[in-house]
Amino acid sequence: MAQRQRFLQFWWGQTASLLGDTTCLALLPLIAGLHLSASPGQMGILGFAISLPFLLLALPAGVLVDRVSRRRVLILADLVRAAAMAGLMLAMFFDALSLPALYLTALTVASATLFFDVAAQSILPELVSADGYVGANSGLELSRSAGTAGGPALAASLLQAFGALAPLAVSMLFYLGAAGLYAGLPERSRPVAPHSGALREVAEGMAFVVRHPVLRALTLCALLWNVAWFVFNTVFVLHAGSSLGLSAGEIGIALSLQGVGMGMGALIARPLVGRLGIGISLLVGPVTSAAALPVLLLAGPGTALPMAGAALFLLGIGPSVWTVTQTSLRQAVTPSSLLGRVNATIRFATAGMRPLGAILGGALGSLIGIEATVAAAGLLFGLCILPVALSSAARLKIMPGAA
Known part of the structure; x- marks a missing residue:
């Protein structure tokens, strides 16, 4: 085939x-x-x-x-x-x-x-x-x-x-x-390492992620992004309703623009990588996420819905480009015999950050207020840039292993 x-x-x-x-x-x-x-x-x-x-x-x-x-x-x-x-x-x-x-x-x-x-x-x-x-x-x-x-x-x-x-x-x-x-x-054969016990095999996958400079940077970025997203997501509806005065229908319209952004990001990811290279394209997701919340905080009377929609559009398009580029890079640098454990390790780590982000968002919202919590989430999105920008991943031009 x-x-x-x-x-x-x-x-x-x-x-x-x-x-x-x-x-x-x-x-x-x-x-x-x-x-x-x-x-x-x-x-x-x-x-x-x-x-x-x-x-x-x-x-x-x-x-x-x-x-x-x-x-x-x-x-x-x-x-x-x-x-x-x-x-x-x-x-x-x-x-x-x-x-x-x-x-x-x-x-x-x-x-x-x-x-x-x-x-x-x-x-x-x-x-x-x-x-x-x-x-x-x-x-x-x-x-x-x-x-x-x-x-x-x-x-x-x-x-x-x-x-x-x-x-x-x-x-x-x-x-x-x-x-x-x-x-x-078709069923395709692949090299499979001898079984060494489930716990040892789990440890091998985790160790590979921690030791590999590219995978380590991608994972740190993903961890920070998930914390930031769930901090923001915990208070967004409250901010949109109380601070911006948006109705339930208008909030729904703004949220739908995130899905539009996701689709747009999926469409532009391939030409973007071809033009900018894989390393610079990796930064698109963290950078657009960091830019999204200042846009939201600048919303005022008469601009609340378009600004909220623009912020959520950015939180759709950039992370979609990120998903395509980092998943592709992860697949390129990981041996096939380890890929399942590497993917699972990253999924486990990011899933663990979600309840932490939600709890942190609720605590910050109670302690410092809703708008300040949105700003704090924006700072966390900004921190996502650093692990990738400071790593060798940002300097990659083409996909490792590509012709």
């Missing part, structure tokens, strides 16, 4: 998986709130069930993905998610739907999604050559932005028009279709 054909088949599968996932994860809170009258505390438990696997299972997922066929992990993950949708449909059909069943579904889907994400990022070098990483990751990021925008809208519209069974069935079909596409990919 030709390289382009292999990638397109993987891309279509990835797009279907993402649509299934975003539809499902948008639907679960809607079912909890509208059908089961969940309390705020119960909604919190649902959110906890969705996020918990990324902390508990990320490192074991990396070991598994480096030991077995990554294609089979993708297939199994989508089949598990499809089965979870079928189980929830049966519970609804027999009038046995409950919050514990919803928690179990959320935990199952999120766990399968974690294994899927690690395998998907790790299999790409088996499908395309190094000089195609940026273009391939741009396409995958475009799918991600489309799924982020389209999945929740699809879930809500189907729920309103036909009830909860319809979006569950659609999500299940997306997963099954994706699994079928992955099954058609």
Whole structure:
């Protein structure tokens, strides 16, 4: 199977998986709130069930993905998610739907999604050559932005028009279709190191990230960015509503511009790398993130909505370029036998920063006020620039290993 054909088949599968996932994860809170009258505390438990696997299972997922066929992990993950949708449909059909069943579904889907994400990022070098990483990751990021925008809208519209069974069935079909596409990919052999025990293999992946100057810089930047984002995200709605006087609808418009920015970033990443080089392109995400919050803080009467929209657009376009460039560079500098553990290590570290950022945002908002907390998040975004700017990654012109 030709390289382009292999990638397109993987891309279509990835797009279907993402649509299934975003539809499902948008639907679960809607079912909890509208059908089961969940309390705020119960909604919190649902959110906890969705996020918990990324902390508990990320490192074991990396070991598994480096030991077995990554294609089979993708297939199994989508089949598990499809089965979870079928189980929830049966519970609804027999009038046995409950919050514990919803928690179990959320935990199952999120766990399968974690294994899927690690395998998907790790299999790409088996499908395309190094000089195609940026273009391939741009396409995958475009799918991600489309799924982020389209999945929740699809879930809500189907729920309103036909009830909860319809979006569950659609999500299940997306997963099954994706699994079928992955099954058609050729099985490619790769060097696999002898097993040395799960804990030792986890340590090998973590040590590789810490010792590698490029991966260390990328990880530090990602850690700081996640803290900054969750500090900002914790207080944004309060700032937009109380300080800027935006209505709920206007806040929704501003937030939608972040998705537009994500799509734009995915489209421009490849030509940007070709023009500026991989190193300078890596700085686009941190720099635009640092510029976004001053734009928001400069908003005044009459400019609140366009300035808030511009800030969120910047927080979409730059990080999207960052995702494409740093994922491609990570794939280029990591041996295939370690790639699953490296991806999982970085996913584990960044997931750990999210609750820290949310707690910090809430504490700062209470102590120094909402606007000062937005400014503090802007300073944290500014710090993201330093690990990359001071590393050898910023001086790279072409992708390592590219022709």
